[in-house]
Amino acid sequence: MKHSLVRQHIIETASDLFYQKGYNRTGINEIIKEAGIAKATLYNHFASKEDICLAYLRFRNDLFTKNIRTFVGNAKKGKDQLYALFHFLIEFFAEKDFNGCWCVNTIAEIPRENEKIRKEIQKQKEEFIEFIKELVEKNCSQNTTSENEILAKKVYLIYESSISESKLHQNQWPIATGLSLCKSILN
Amino acid sequence: MKHSLVRQHIIETASDLFYQKGYNRTGINEIIKEAGIAKATLYNHFASKEDICLAYLRFRNDLFTKNIRTFVGNAKKGKDQLYALFHFLIEFFAEKDFNGCWCVNTIAEIPRENEKIRKEIQKQKEEFIEFIKELVEKNCSQNTTSENEILAKKVYLIYESSISESKLHQNQWPIATGLSLCKSILN
DNA sequence: AAAATTGAACAGACAAGTCTGTCTTTAATT
DNA sequence: AATTAAAGACAGACTTGTCTGTTCAATTTT
Secondary structure, three states: HHHHHHHHHHHHHHHHHHHOOOOOOOOHHHHHHHHHOHHHHHHHHHOHHHHHHHHHHHHHHHHHHHHHHHHHHOOOOOOOHHHHHHHHHHHHHHOOOOOOHHHHHHHHOOOOHHHHHHHHHHHOOOOOOOOHHHHHHHHHHOOOOOHHHHHHHHHHHHHHHHHHHHHOOOOOOOHHHHHHHHHHHHO | OOHHHHHHHHHHHHHHHHHHHOOOOHHHHHHHHHHOHHHHHHHOOOOOOOHHHHHHHHHHHHHHHHHHHHHHHOOOOOHHHHHHHHHHHHHHHHOOOOOOOOHHHHOOOOOOOOOOHHHHHHHHHHHHHHHHHHHHHHOOOOOHHHHHHHHHHHHHHHHHHHHHHHHOOOHHHHHHHHHHHHHHHOO
16 A cells, blocks of 8 residues: 555544544554554554644544535525535534534543644634635625624534534534524524 | 541542543542542542542532522623623633533543433533523513523523633633623524 | 565553551440 | 440552553565
């Protein structure tokens, strides 16, 4: 297998395990066993478990970003594009391996002083807010940039809550309620 | 030290550590060292680490429930009592050891199949929704019970988001935005 | 020929939980 | 009041097993 493919294979294997079991409860030995590679090979590609964690976060985020942009892009222009965020979430929730937000899960597991991982997570969330802001501007722009920013942050808060709470309660009512809440503020 | 006092001392010590460092990253040895007790003493009071985790969740929840009820009770009657939830959060956020919601943090750390802990967390959250519902009924009741229920869940979602996201971004903007969002739906 | 991968052994820290035997405090009995 | 008994707390060694990360000689791939 080509060098870069091995690397990608490790990332995808570790991503599944980290997302399903959590970061701390997934051991390096489990990753290499599942990936079918030697430990030395893994450490030839990554300097540490933490580096695999970063790759995991980026991999999931890239996939998520791609998918949600496509999904939202297929929705009717106008407020529906914002509502589509929640319809996307309903599909995500229905997947059998749904386990909430990887960022929130990971940040609960790492030491507070781990800036590297925390900064990565914060960056991803800021990008997501930026994406929502673009949707707001395109589909239901307010008077000022600042108002758009605030509205985007509100939608973001609702979205985050929907994903976290649907995981916690193991029920999709938080997504439906989130959508309803979102609709009520887009007037 | 009296039996029940030792038990309480263990719970409080473990609670601090679990909340600050996380459940998996806190070892039994650290708990006994910090509490200044013998390991056999700890296992004389608790059958397992998991049992200490349950006690931790209940301890934090009891304290939280007591404090937020007092705080909200001191607010002016009417919608202010709902807004007080967020003012309470601002004070909570300002504490130097603020680390988000213990339920959300813990649920990210335990195996999915751990029903005991998951059920406890779900129960706590349901009780919290019930509390918000009572506030809604008393202070800005809608036409029907069902509408009160829905409104309570919306406020709950906003609250949860505010606490989680203020931790993630290490900034209080999510609480301010959450309050603003809350105000906009209470009309 | 150079680079990558392999398995396996290894180090050393740390995990949860058990166990032995001693000390101290309190309460019941004589 | 003196003796005895029981309970709980004590230290800490110990078991069993996991963890991340390293090293190395042999083999395979490019």
